[in-house]
Amino acid sequence: MKQRDKKQEILDKAAQYVCPGKVETLQRYGIDLVIGRREGYFLYDVNGRRVIDFHLNGGVYNLGHRNPELVVVLKEALDELDIGNHHFPSAARAELGEALAACTPGKLCYSVFSSGGGEAVDVAIKTARRATGRRKIVSIHRGYHGHTGLALAAGDERFSRAFLSEGAPDDFVQVPFNDIHAIASELCEEDVAAVLIESIPATLGFPLPAEGYLPRIKDLCSRHGALYIADEVQTGLGRTGTLWAVQGYGVEPDILITAKGLSGGLYPIAATVISEDVAGWLHDDGFAHISTFGGAELGCRVALKVLEITQRPEVLGSVATISQYIEDGLRDVQQRHRDFFAEIRRNGLVMGLRFNHEQGGMLMSKMLYDQGIWAIFAAHDPSVLQFKPGLLIDKALCDDGLKRFEDALSRCAALAE
Ligand SMILES: Cc1ncc(COP(=O)(O)O)c(C=O)c1O
Secondary structure (H helix, E strand, C coil): CCHHHHHHHHHHHHHHHCCHHHHHHHHHHCCCCCEEEEEECEEEECCCCEEEECCHHHHCCCCCECCHHHHHHHHHHHCCCCCCCCCCCCHHHHHHHHHHHHHCCCCEEEEEEECCHHHHHHHHHHHHHHHHCCCEEEEECCCCCCCCHHHHHHCCHHHHCCCCCCCCCCCEEEECCCCHHHHHHHHCCCCEEEEEECCCCCCCCCCCCCCCHHHHHHHHHHHCCCEEEEECCCCCCCCCCCCCHHHHCCCCCCEEEECHHHHCCCCCCEEEEEEHHHCHHHHHCCCCCCCCCCCCHHHHHHHHHHHHHHCCHHHHCCHHHHHHHHHHHHHHHHHHCCCCEEEEEEECCEEEEEECCCCHHHHHHHHHHHCCEECCEECCEEEEEEECCCCCCCHHHHHHHHHHHHHHHHHHHHHHC
């Protein structure tokens, strides 16, 4: 069968049995990727076409696709382990918990494991409610924390309303990002269990927090008996040049959530890391939260290696230099396309590129795809393109990416005129 026919057969089967709306939407955008081979920061369509991955599935592939060191760890773990049984303590979970306690800020010390980010957000919300005896959760307007029950209710109503998952009135409140007064007025009611926040919200197109904004939220939380939950699902694991983005902003959260990249892209795992002060339920009832696949032992082994690789000086230490190199390249391109290329938002390798067109990020996704790059627009602000190179990127790939980026930008600017 010809490659093209094979690809169409997969698309037809996916539309018939799995995700008709997704297949239809992507085809409408002109993005027909069906991933076959994958290696490092490259994806290969089943028909052989190569694209550079600057999406990384939100950071899942921070360390590249099928990172060779991680593949070895997983293969070796398979000789000895399986998922394990969550009812019992295990060496793999204990070791990963110890490593997370050592590398997370402040007094964070216990890890509750999940199989994905949304579930880990649910655990964080449950922990905050149990610790404070309050129900209200404040999050950011048009933010995103996953599609499970409580996480969905804390996110945008586009998704929660569709599944009748909005919280009871006043249980979930959203405020605009960077508006400290809005958060202050919620917190001073003294009924808030927690503020759930990404340091740099992905779905908003990575707007950077204003000077002092996050520490001020933490102060207000402490003053009004609420907890600070840092959603580090996208911004954690070295992407901003510190292991966790909150560290760079001088915040010690009460609860920190990590997922996506923790899996190394090989075995699903997520963690909610909790401080002793709010971990009462872990003592009172060790079975109060159950997740059969949460903390699968194979995933723990991979995650332990992810933490080790990410913290190597030559990895974490190079984020500042390589991300500056990319920004310099982008600024150079911007000089030549001032009318269309409006703004570069960047903290380390977390980048949001805003264009002077309300669908500019979306148009760029498609143009970049045609130029051999996969990068996704911000779901809740399509004028912005999320630009997310991986931690192990080298200068040659940056140069290649920048060249393709300018080609795409020139076409896009002409189209948007
Ligand atoms: C910031 C943030 N939090 C939570 C999640 C949910 O993670 P998952 O899809 O693994 O449930 C995501 C997923 O994109 C995310 O970007």
